[in-house]
Amino acid sequence: CGDVNTAHTEIDIARPKENVKTSGFMPEERAWLDRWVAEGWVDTFRHHHPETRDVYTWWDQRFQSRARNVGWRIDYFFVHQQHLNAVKGAGVAPDVMGSDHCPIWLEIDESVLNA
Numbered sequence: 001c002g003d004v005n006t007a008h009t010e011i012d013i014a015r016p017k018e019n020v021k022t023s024g025f026m027p028e029e030r031a032w033l034d035r036w037v038a039e040g041w042v043d044t045f046r047h048h049h050p051e052t053r054d055v056y057t058w059w060d061q062r063f064q065s066r067a068r069n070v071g072w073r074i075d076y077f078f079v080h081q082q083h084l085n086a087v088k089g090a091g092v093a094p095d096v097m098g099s100d101h102c103p104i105w106l107e108i109d110e111s112v113l114n115a
Helices: 027-038 044-048 081-086
Strands: 041-043 078-080 087-092 104-108
Touching: 027 041, 041 044, 041 081, 044 087, 078 081, 081 087
Parallel strands: none
Antiparallel strands: 041 078, 087 104
């Protein structure tokens, strides 16, 4: 979990076409995340919100991007697919201020893990 500094897919960035050559959205960086997914790791936010748009975890402070919600989703909780049944929910808390990032959260059913 944490800040991986890469927006994985076009839905994870406000302006994908303008940023295709920008560090954090370059094809080779996105391919690195594809390899994790191919190994069975699941982006829990996308698993629970597959089509949700305009949800970001980082905004450039220099351009006051947060106020306009022009951001990037670059913070993730990845869970291996063998434990995905324990994940009850995953989300983003964009209203929590204090950084150029916002918190992300994961809800786990411990009874599934302890079974």
